[in-house]
Amino acid sequence: MFLTRFRVNTARAQSRQLLSSPQYVHAAVMSSFPDMLPTDTDVPRVLWRVDRTATAQVHLYIASPARPDLTHLVEQVGWPAAATEEARGWTTYDYAPFLARLEKGSTWNFRLTANPVHSIRNRDGVPTKRTAHRTARHQLRWLLQRQEEGGFHIHEKPAARQHTQSGDTHQVVVTDQRALDFSKRGEKGRITLTTVTYDGRLDVTDPDALRRLLTHGLGKAKAYGCGLMTLAPCSAP
Structure with a gap:
């Protein structure tokens, strides 16, 4: 399992369109897993949540059984010019060690x-x-x-x-x-x-x-x- 955090650049028009409908966010999230096939209900699914902070920042959180590739989100609703090989524009953590320590x-x-x-x-x-x-x-x-x-x-x-x-x-x-x-x-x-x-x-x-x-x-x-x-x-x- 993986837990991912992505910050949305709310100054961009595409970001406002993305956040206007859960259907748009769902489609963008699922596009992050090109190799994922439909699974039965007993397998961990992709979950996501949009958090809005007091300082008007917006973060997208994703829990998923596979590691996501959010390159398309960086290009459309992030800061593509600031992305590097080391800092791609999102952070993904291996969730399994944390879950095991509960x-x-x-x-x-x-x-x-x-x-x-x-x-x-x-x-x-x-x-x-x-x-x-x-x-x-x-x-x-x-x-x-x-x-x-x-x-x-x-x-x-x-x-x-x-x-x-x-x-x-x-x-x-x-x-x-x-x-x-x-x-x-x-x-x-x-x-x-x-x-x-x-x-x-x-x-x-x-x-x-x-x-x-x-x-x-x-x-x-x-x-x-x-x-x-x-x-x-x-x-x-």
Whole structure:
């Protein structure tokens, strides 16, 4: 497995077009793997996420079973004149050693962009319909319900800082809610998604389950920038 970070040059018109639709980013990401063939669901898939920082920087993160070649992205939405043989314009890390070192009880900061949805039935006798969670409270509950299966436990806030009535009980914030509406290449109709980003702190409860989550993703809409969780060391108090 490999984890890649690419910084997008947002001053370029092609960058703004790329970021206007998850379908465009998906196509650009998959073009980075010329030798990759379709695989079954038990094999790690390509996951990606777009992060926007407080300083208006935009990074594209990719987790993949093969090493990507992002030359086309450097040329179209990066800084091609600054690229060299040593600094090609992106950074790829061997993810396997990090995944192998995950231990039960270890603590990490995490970030996840996801598509929190649930299935509802408006009346008896009709099929269920997948519907997005709209409020931060329900979006957080969606994530908390997936802790045990995912092999992690999100830290709870000290009792004095909890607001149980609003659901604010854990060390996680839900931000950057986006309602996306775009067309899928070659198909009629529109795709609508609601995405949110979670930032928080977790403990590893089942390393194998968490490794699977990190390499297979969490939730729906993985092809469109959802499901990729990344971990970072906790800073010293």
